[in-house]
Amino acid sequence: MFNHQDLPISLFAGRSNPALAAAIAEQAGRPLGQVTIRNFADGEVYVRYEESIRGTDLFVVQSTPPPAENWMELLLMVDAARRASAARITAVIPYFGYARQDRKDQPRVPITARLLADMLQTAGVERVLTMDLHAAQIQGFFDVPVDHLYGSAVFEDHYTERDNLVVVAPDVGASKIARAYAKRLGADLALIDKRRPAPNVAEVMNIIGEVEGRNCLIIDDMVDTAGTLASAAGALREAGALRVEAFATHGLLSGPAHDRIEASALERLIVTDTVPLRRTSDKIEVISVAPLFADAILRIYADESISTLFVE
Numbered sequence: 001m002f003n004h005q006d007l008p009i010s011l012f013a014g015r016s017n018p019a020l021a022a023a024i025a026e027q028a029g030r031p032l033g034q035v036t037i038r039n040f041a042d043g044e045v046y047v048r049y050e051e052s053i054r055g056t057d058l059f060v061v062q063s064t065p066p067p068a069e070n071w072m073e074l075l076l077m078v079d080a081a082r083r084a085s086a087a088r089i090t091a092v093i094p095y096f097g098y099a100r101q102d103r104k105d106q107p108r109v110p111i112t113a114r115l116l117a118d119m120l121q122t123a124g125v126e127r128v129l130t131m132d133l134h135a136a137q138i139q140g141f142f143d144v145p146v147d148h149l150y151g152s153a154v155f156e157d158h159y160t161e162r163d164n165l166v167v168v169a170p171d172v173g174a175s176k177i178a179r180a181y182a183k184r185l186g187a188d189l190a191l192i193d194k195r196r197p198a199p200n201v202a203e204v205m206n207i208i209g210e211v212e213g214r215n216c217l218i219i220d221d222m223v224d225t226a227g228t229l230a231s232a233a234g235a236l237r238e239a240g241a242l243r244v245e246a247f248a249t250h251g252l253l254s255g256p257a258h259d260r261i262e263a264s265a266l267e268r269l270i271v272t273d274t275v276p277l278r279r280t281s282d283k284i285e286v287i288s289v290a291p292l293f294a295d296a297i298l299r300i301y302a303d304e305s306i307s308t309l310f311v312e
Contacts, residue, residue, distance in 0.1 A: 009058075011297070017061075017274070035047065079123045101113055127145045131272075154289055158270070177220070192207055215243040217247065218236075219247055223246070230261065233264045250275050
């Protein structure tokens, strides 16, 4: 039987998150390969591998937050690797952008996550390694194996303040992931139900669960503009919560996010380094997923099970 351990392993990185890629390579004990990525004067992306990758088990590390050029860069790197005769190509996508567009919930809109899955496979990807997809069913958009890691694996080891703890889902959509965290942390669960009684009328937040006199930890897969997060923190504090913290795997922190966090009742927001932060803040703490991804990459390369790494 063919064994991928007989192949040399190659790690390459795009430009979206070089710090994470370097940390993954260091944890894996493998050097990052040399690749030239630049833009022509008109912005067009150019990719060239500067070393032979023929017959290698190749891993391309590239998060895909905005701009969309990050996706194009990943696709070009995969296509170039296929045309350079890499034996197997795995796309390592710590943050899978456009995952919120996973269904046709309105007339005349695309299912962009499916489109990108098709494009990756057309380019030549044979496996995908990612973390905390906004919609887990995106795995079904692929006809190649998808290994789906969870940020809870690194957060559980990092977060030690579990006394008198309640895990809070900031909206109904986050209830499943919050329930999983509550189970892992041995904590109670609460849910914030947001409603608009009428158009242009402020949201009313109903808290389902006991939070008065408790330490609250808000859980979500991502934080973008931080509007929901800041509102949830305020509602919890008004309901008598002692301490309000939050964890989100992907810290996109777009637009007014930093200002909202600074002005909110949140005492601390913990995110991972799947997406590089645009600004720093005393309230924002970053933990690294590099050891988890490095472990997964080495297990994939050795054709070993990684089920222990992605159990939610």
